[in-house]
Structure formats: C-alpha cells, structure tokens
Amino acid sequence: MWTDTRPAAELPRLFEKGADVISLAGGLPDLDVLPLGDISQQLARLVRLGGKLALQYTTPHVAKALVPAVADLMAREDGHADAGNLIPTSGSQMGLTAVALALGTPGDTILVQTPAYPGATAAFRTAGLDLHAAGEDADGLCPQQLRTTVRELRAAGRTVRLLYVNPTFQNPTGATLSVPRRAEILTACRELDLLLIEDNPYGLLGFDGTTTTLFQALDPQQVVYLGTFSKIFAPGLRSGWIAAPEHLRYDLARVAEIISLSPSALAQGALAAYYSRSGWTELIDRYRDSYRERCTLMADALDAELGADSPWTWQRPGGGFYLWLRHRDGADATRYAQAAAAHGVSFVPGGHFSIDGEHNDGLRLCFSNVPRKKITEAVTRLAAALTETPAVARELAEVSG
Incomplete structure (x- = not known):
C-alpha cells in the first residue's frame, strides 16, 4: 500500500x-x-568486451562475480554472505522499501531507533506502517524498554513484528551500539518474535580502522541485513544488497524484483571488476x-x-x-x-x-x-x-x- x-x-x-x-x-x-583513472579504464574495458551483456536486462540476482566483493565487506564485520540469500538493490533506500512492503502489512507498527534516518521512516510510512520509537538508555537502544514497549503495544491491539536499527555510526548521531548490547537486543527480539532490520551504510568507516560485529553475524536468521556500496565506493552506481534469512528470501526477492525488474548489470560489473583488481582495503x-x-x-x-x-x-x-x-x-x-x-x-x-x-x-x-x-x-x-x-x-x- x-x-x-x-x-x-x-x-x-x-x-x-x-x-x-x-x-x-x-x-x-x-x-x-576514488581512483577515477583506473575506474574509467575498467568501465571502458567492460563495455568494449561485454557491453551487450552489461547494458542489457539481467536476472534479479547479485552477479556471481560480485558475490566475493559482498562477502569480503560483510566478513570485515564478522557477517555472513550466502550467495543464495543475497538480493540486489539500488542502494539501501530500495532495500528499505522492499523490506517494508514484503514484511509489513499496512497498519502494522514498526519500532524505530531514534533519531532516525529520514529515508527509512519515509519508506516505512509509504508502505503504510505506523512508526513507534524504541526506547533508549545511556547505552543506546534498551532491551528491557523494548520488551515493555512491545507488550504494551500488543496489549493495545497493535501488531508489532519489526525493529529497525542503524547501529554503527548512526545517522544522524554517529553513535554505535556495543556488541554486548546487540546480543541483549537480539535475545529480546527472539523472546518477542521480532525481526530486526539492520541498516549498515557506515560500519566500515571507523576512523581507527576497527569494526563492530554485525547483528547479522550474531543471529543471521533473526536479522534482515541491508548493505550498500554507496559509502565505500560511490552512490552514483546505485548498488546495494539485502542479506536475507533463508525463510524470507523469496518474499523479499519477489518485491525487490517488482520494484526494479532488473539490477544494473553495468553497475555490478563495474564493482566486480574494481574488486577483482584492487580489493577494498x-x-x-x-x-x-x-x-x-x-x-x-x-x-x-x-x-x-x-x-x-x-x-x-x-x-x-x-x-x-x-x-x-x-x-x-x-x-x-x-x-x-x-x-x-x-x-x-x-x-x-x-x-x-x-x-x-x-x-x-x-x-x-x-x-x-x-x-x-x-x-x-x-x-x-x-x-x-x-x-x-x-x-x-x-x-x-x-x-x-
């Protein structure tokens, strides 16, 4: 809706x-x-040798050549990338819309870590979801307040099945949830039968080079993970992915395909070519x-x-x-x-x-x-x-x- x-x-x-x-x-x-000279040469070679494929419609999957690039990025934060459960998106924004449409029902309540990324709240509202703030304490999103809020909302007749978080260098606060707090939140989510949506554009951009273990790494079946190349490569390619729990892959892939029909083979090819020659580090x-x-x-x-x-x-x-x-x-x-x-x-x-x-x-x-x-x-x-x-x-x- x-x-x-x-x-x-x-x-x-x-x-x-x-x-x-x-x-x-x-x-x-x-x-x-960005090393624009190298990227220019790689794009020219891609179009010259495979332009009829790179500029054509393609299947709604993360390209086989791009899977290692995604797996590398996720592994840097201890995440898991199973090629069969990766869904291509035009950046995280499309992923947020696909998640809201595939997993929410108009009138459902989605809990949101606030202050919240406006693109996420716009996507959820566009899908007909009602937003409710997830409570916080001095350490960030609070698992005990999460339990209280969900039980109160459900007692009032509200359907609550989703929790949205931007847990690492959050937009807009720059805050990061600790790994122990993430584990506590996932325990609460399992108790409450809540699916956690992890939006992670900034996780690899720690100034000292350290990373924080993903929610997805702690429980891949309880988390829908949204990744993007926009912040570690370039937003103009409009390329990202959903790492879906196996039992939700079909529903998410179906909606993503309806939204985009086909991912950009040119964008995926450019990213794969860059990674194969230079890696990410x-x-x-x-x-x-x-x-x-x-x-x-x-x-x-x-x-x-x-x-x-x-x-x-x-x-x-x-x-x-x-x-x-x-x-x-x-x-x-x-x-x-x-x-x-x-x-x-x-x-x-x-x-x-x-x-x-x-x-x-x-x-x-x-x-x-x-x-x-x-x-x-x-x-x-x-x-x-x-x-x-x-x-x-x-x-x-x-x-x-």
Missing part, C-alpha cells in the same frame, strides 16, 4: 547548494579518493583517512567557536559522516536554520529525524564532503548563527517588553 508522506518529498533538498552557502547538510561521500582506508581528518577539523572548530559554556552539546564520533548537536535547554533548532542560511551555512534540523515531533532540539552536521579549507569557515558561520537569539524568540521578547 503506497501512501503520500512528507519526509519523502524533502529528501532531495539535502543535496542542493547555493552559490555562497557551505553545506553541512547532505551526507555525500568524498569522491576525491586501500579504498576504504582512504575514505577513513579523509573522514577522520574532516571530523577532527570540524570538532576542533566547534570546540574553539562554541566552547564548554555553549548551550549546544556534542560528542566526537568514532566514524561515519556526522556530528550531532543538541541544545541543553531544548530550543528548536529549526529556528536557527534561517539564521544559519543568512550566514551562508546549512545544516539539517533535528526534527527531520523525528517520528513524532521529538528531537527538535538537535541538529546534524555532515563533515564528509566539506572541502577541508572551508570547514573552519563553515563552523565560524554556524557558531555565529547558533549564538544569536533566533528571530522568533527575539520578536516575543520585544512584544513582552
């Missing part, structure tokens, strides 16, 4: 840029690290180095510009793309977005990551694609906006005298 939904219409605006605006909004990777290390440097520059600039006395708080992430700021007094960050635009910088207000109006006191900064030489200037502009009295509050103060 397809429904109109506000977040889906707003997603493309994250990638728009004004003439003098430094964008800290859209989560774009740093494609300067060098490229992933380049991405990690780039993001570690940019994150350090941005966090250092925030420390210098806002300082410890600021009403805005944040933590340095260990990887990924994002810094998450929150206002100590709960001020709505949307009010500061206009001031930021006036100063020539953009960010995403926290309300975009809510499912029911929460997290308005937060804002997301993306450092992954900001030119290094502009990061300090961007934070200077941002700090000027965040330390102003927002226009709405100023007007109220003037009225009250």
